[in-house]
Amino acid sequence: MQLIDVLDLDLKVEGHEIRPSDLEGEYSVNVKFELIDPVLQMQNREMGLREVQQGLKSKQTYWAADAKLEDATGEEMRLVRDMIRAQPEVIKILAAQVAKEFGIDQMLQEMEDEAAAAAAGQGAPVGGMGGPQGGGAPPAGMMPPNGNQAGGGVQELNQALTPNVFNPDRRGTQLAG
Secondary structure, eight states: OOHHHHHTOOEEETTEEEOHHHHTTOOOOOOOOOOOOHHHHHHHHHHHHHHHHTTSSOHHHIIIIISOOSOHHHHHHHHHHHHHHTSHHHHHHHHHHHHHHHTOHHHHHHHHHHHHHHHHHHHSOOTTOSSTTTOSOOOTTOSOTTSOSTTHHHHHHTOOSSTTSOOOOTTOTTTOO
């Protein structure tokens, strides 16, 4: 009578249950312990990565041999999923789904419609208002702070970094007597 039969012991190996009847009397086990030198391992990984970049080695061989990755096929599928998720169209679809879950999809749609209408309105000059070829006054809110259309850029550049910095007037009015 064998010891395992007496104990009626069930083993689990990598998630699989093994009963004594599954072993059929074969109880020898081979165990391998590899000595891992981190510096040598890093050099092998770098060399393998260069070989992949040069087309001398496949990614799966690199993952299995150099990176010691057990599930190379799974890693490749995860990389493909990442590439798909990074596409702008997919991001927009996923964002719409999340917005729907949060209940703000209608609000976002209204904001997109307003932005599209505003973009369409900016393309053509309306009634002589200032556009590239219109020549009139700039739209409200675009007037320079000093009211001078030609010198508006100078006024914007004349802003102090902090309140403690001396900021002379660039037009020279402080020199006039």
